[in-house]
Amino acid sequence: MKHVMYASAAALALTAGMAHAEGELKFAPGEGAFSWDSFEALKSMDLSGEKVSILGPWLGPDKELIESVVHYFEDATGADVEYSGSDSFEQQIVIDSEAGSPPNIAIFPQPGLAADLASKGLLAPLPAETADWVRDNYAAGQSWVDLGTYAGADGTEALYGFFYKVDVKSLVWYVPENFEDAGYEVPQTMEELKALTEQIAADGEVPWCIGLGSGGATGWPATDWVEDMMLRINTPEDYDAWTRNELPFDDPKVVAAIEEFGAFARNDAYVSGGAGAVATTDFRDSPQGLFASPPQCYMHRQASFIPTFFPEGTEVGVDADFFYFPAYAEKDLGKPVLGAGTVWGITSDSKGAQAFMEFLKSPIAHEIWMAQKGFLTPHKGVNTEVYTDPTVAKMNDILLNADTFRFDGSDLMPGAIGTGVFWTGMVDYAGGKDAGEVAASIQSTWDSIK
Amino acid sequence: MEMAGTKSRLTWAVNLAVGFLVLLWIIPTFGLLISSFRDRDAISTSGWWTALSASEQNVIVRADVPDNAVQEGQVWVVSGNVFDSGAGDVTAFGITSRAPEAFAPGEVAVHANGHEITVGANGDYRIAYAEQPSGSRGQRLFVRAESPPSFTLDNYREVLFAEGMGKALLNTLTVTIPATIIPILVAAFAAYALAWMEMPGRALLIAGIVGLLVVPLQVAFIPLLKLHNNIGIGKGYIGIWLAHTGFGLPLAVFLLRNYMAGLPGEIIESARVDGASDFAIFRKIILPLSFPALASFAIFQFLWVWNDLLVAKVFLGTGEDQVVMTGRIVDLLGSRGGDWEILAASAFVSIAVPIAVFFSLQRYLVRGLLAGSVKGG
Numbered sequence: 013m014k015h016v017m018y019a020s021a022a023a024l025a026l027t028a029g030m031a032h033a034e035g036e037l038k039f040a041p042g043e044g045a046f047s048w049d050s051f052e053a054l055k056s057m058d059l060s061g062e063k064v065s066i067l068g069p070w071l072g073p074d075k076e077l078i079e080s081v082v083h084y085f086e087d088a089t090g091a092d093v094e095y096s097g098s099d100s101f102e103q104q105i106v107i108d109s110e111a112g113s114p115p116n117i118a119i120f121p122q123p124g125l126a127a128d129l130a131s132k133g134l135l136a137p138l139p140a141e142t143a144d145w146v147r148d149n150y151a152a153g154q155s156w157v158d159l160g161t162y163a164g165a166d167g168t169e170a171l172y173g174f175f176y177k178v179d180v181k182s183l184v185w186y187v188p189e190n191f192e193d194a195g196y197e198v199p200q201t202m203e204e205l206k207a208l209t210e211q212i213a214a215d216g217e218v219p220w221c222i223g224l225g226s227g228g229a230t231g232w233p234a235t236d237w238v239e240d241m242m243l244r245i246n247t248p249e250d251y252d253a254w255t256r257n258e259l260p261f262d263d264p265k266v267v268a269a270i271e272e273f274g275a276f277a278r279n280d281a282y283v284s285g286g287a288g289a290v291a292t293t294d295f296r297d298s299p300q301g302l303f304a305s306p307p308q309c310y311m312h313r314q315a316s317f318i319p320t321f322f323p324e325g326t327e328v329g330v331d332a333d334f335f336y337f338p339a340y341a342e343k344d345l346g347k348p349v350l351g352a353g354t355v356w357g358i359t360s361d362s363k364g365a366q367a368f369m370e371f372l373k374s375p376i377a378h379e380i381w382m383a384q385k386g387f388l389t390p391h392k393g394v395n396t397e398v399y400t401d402p403t404v405a406k407m408n409d410i411l412l413n414a415d416t417f418r419f420d421g422s423d424l425m426p427g428a429i430g431t432g433v434f435w436t437g438m439v440d441y442a443g444g445k446d447a448g449e450v451a452a453s454i455q456s457t458w459d460s461i462k
Numbered sequence: 463m464e465m466a467g468t469k470s471r472l473t474w475a476v477n478l479a480v481g482f483l484v485l486l487w488i489i490p491t492f493g494l495l496i497s498s499f500r501d502r503d504a505i506s507t508s509g510w511w512t513a514l515s516a517s518e519q520n521v522i523v524r525a526d527v528p529d530n531a532v533q534e535g536q537v538w539v540v541s542g543n544v545f546d547s548g549a550g551d552v553t554a555f556g557i558t559s560r561a562p563e564a565f566a567p568g569e570v571a572v573h574a575n576g577h578e579i580t581v582g583a584n585g586d587y588r589i590a591y592a593e594q595p596s597g598s599r600g601q602r603l604f605v606r607a608e609s610p611p612s613f614t615l616d617n618y619r620e621v622l623f624a625e626g627m628g629k630a631l632l633n634t635l636t637v638t639i640p641a642t643i644i645p646i647l648v649a650a651f652a653a654y655a656l657a658w659m660e661m662p663g664r665a666l667l668i669a670g671i672v673g674l675l676v677v678p679l680q681v682a683f684i685p686l687l688k689l690h691n692n693i694g695i696g697k698g699y700i701g702i703w704l705a706h707t708g709f710g711l712p713l714a715v716f717l718l719r720n721y722m723a724g725l726p727g728e729i730i731e732s733a734r735v736d737g738a739s740d741f742a743i744f745r746k747i748i749l750p751l752s753f754p755a756l757a758s759f760a761i762f763q764f765l766w767v768w769n770d771l772l773v774a775k776v777f778l779g780t781g782e783d784q785v786v787m788t789g790r791i792v793d794l795l796g797s798r799g800g801d802w803e804i805l806a807a808s809a810f811v812s813i814a815v816p817i818a819v820f821f822s823l824q825r826y827l828v829r830g831l832l833a834g835s836v837k838g839g
């Protein structure tokens with residue numbers, strides 16, 4: 013009798029333990045199209061008692077998503093991972109690492125900041141084989157290696173940053189039913205897009221919603237427009253040279269790109285609220301015009317995250333959809349795609365931190381987030397069947413069909429430019445200042461910080 | 463008589479001006495209060511001043527999906543009501559985005575695909591198909607309707623019952639109470655010494671402390687945190703108490719010294735003559751007399767520490783047991799900070815405790831602030 017009781021108590025404890033573990037894991041191991049073998053492989057690492065702290069920019073729902081991924085690492089290795097998000101990540105990581113109490117791992121939204129910390133010796137280089145791994149396993153691997161390679165405190169270059177989670181920026185959002193009602197077609201080329209813009213305006217409607225407002229970061233949506241336009245009228249080499257200032261900011265090629273943006277944003281008939289409203293409308297509010305009755309605009313160019321700010325209940329793929337911000341047919345520059353991504357770096361080296369970076373290479377770390385929402389990855393080893401959201405799969409297609417992929421240029425420029433005068437310059441430009449003048453003043457700031 | 467008349471007219475002018483200023487100050491707060499009861503879509507599409515009265519609005523409603531059509535004689539019908547609540551007043555409707563107000567309620571609109579759509583004044587709609595329809599995408603109905611003011615308590619619910627909010631409130635209290643008491647204790651001693659104890663260089667010391675008032679605290683973050691890490695405090699409550707104490711001290715010493723210097727010297731001298739030590743004078747005479755100044759500084763310090771986010775982010779860790787309320791609220795705002803309604807609601811939630819403190823101590827505030835500016839006797 014006693015034995016039976018012990019046995020059932022043990023069984024109870026066992027099932028309770030299992031229930032607990034499964035409660036934490038979003039998808040039960042062994043089920044679905046996930047690469048569970050990569051999850052099982054993680055179990056060879058025993059990290060019981062090891063603590064890993066991660067600081068990143070994700071809050072709210074994004075925080076829950078990253079935590080759902082982290083749980084698998086904890087479950088497999090026994091490590092204790094603590095993720096914390098901060099809305100002022102950029103400042104906090106600098107204060108923490110300079111003062112000597114950094115987290116183990118930091119998630120940088122901009123490679124520029126990671127490069128800054130690396131040059132001060134505050135980042136630990138990743139193991140030498142990581143660069144080869146990225147080259148082999150990421151689509152366009154070399155470009156990801158280049159983006160994560162910085163000069164350290166002693167000037168030697170090494171891989172410090174690992175990219176995980178990518179965003180596509182070259183998207184135009186629209187309401188398919190409004191297009192149907194009006195008889196508009198999704199444009200395939202930039203010429204068609206311009207013709208459509210003219211046609212909508214000629215029909216007495218407003219083609220675009222553009223908003224640059226973003227508190228202290230006001231102006232950034234315009235930098236994305238200009239970068240996209242750079243890739244559509246100039247070669248990728250010009251683009252790279254521009255981000256390094258080898259092509260000066262006031263070069264006619266750059267000024268032309270700014271004016272291409274102005275062709276949309278500075279025409280009163282093309283923008284909801286008139287050109288004067290562009291700089292003052294908050295970017296989070298600007299897509300609302302798509303869903304008004306009657307529609308206040310028909311198109312909105314913004315990155316893949318924007319559905320967060322669509323009205324409640326909007327279903328992407330039905331109520332709203334997107335198309336690729338097209339390239340000029342006549343220019344023979346292929347299909348360029350502008351994107352961004354988060355760079356993970358080790359700010360305080362430990363066994364746990366190394367193991368976690370290793371975990372990020374495993375397909376399962378990508379698949380768990382892919383199966384939920386809003387996650388794009390260049391990892392070639394993942395099973396894309398886990399995408400439950402067809403729109404995300406469509407975005408990944410845009411990424412994979414890209415002839416050229418370029419990283420958000422303002423994130424690559426020094427902070428004083430990319431997160432400073434480039435933003436404010438674009439606000440000035442949207443407000444009516446001459447493109448050449450704006451470009452020249454940005455260039456003069458760049459000269460002054462060299 | 464004439465003098466009195468002038469005076470009352472002047473009083474009137476002053477009263478009106480004050481009333482106007484108060485109104486000017488209250489309007490934004492009032493707007494925030496109204497916004498805190500509205501949902502996000504309402505906030506981003508219309509101003510708070512439109513929320514108080516019924517307004518005519520164009521809305522888009524998706525009818526039930528064609529798959530759910532039921533056969534009625536010759537036709538297949540999808541029906542329902544465009545209003546969530548089932549009641550409302552439709553003044554016009556349409557079936558395309560180009561003509562959202564093309565039809566009066568009750569009229570029959572014929573869709574390009576042949577089905578007939580009608581919306582009644584009470585919001586009931588009926589879509590009749592000639593053949594059995596299929597599809598999982600409902601017809602869009604464009605409705606112009608009189609909508610009553612609508613408010614929601616969801617924002618408050620989300621803020622108050624968010625995960626970890628109770629713990630965060632406790633953490634905030636853990637930070638705030640010691641960070642208010644410690645600087646008062648230290649500053650009271652210092653203020654007495656600077657006001658009533660003769661020592662060389664006293665004036666310079668006072669000038670130095672006043673000078674510290676203009677140093678922005680941001681410049682001290684990195685060196686201070688470095689110091690904490692080096693002496694082994696690291697990130698934690700002790701660190702933040704020390705930081706808040708340091709940041710609050712210049713103002714506290716300055717305020718209390720001015721007040722204490724204004725106390726009548728005769729009392730202190732006679733106490734000295736009677737053989738009282740400095741400590742006895744401080745404890746038995748100065749401290750009770752300085753209560754208004756202490757209370758007014760306590761309010762300042764309490765409010766500042768309570769509302770602080772920056773210092774807490776720097777000196778506290780990021781674990782569940784160290785996140786303060788302001789930090790938790792920022793979490794609720796999401797990665798891109800667009801959730802206005804949460805911000806509005808949380809402003810009123812987090813304001814509750816400071817308001818209670820303010821009203822319980824406010825009678826000391828004015829007295830304490832004036833003290834020191836006018837030499838009392």
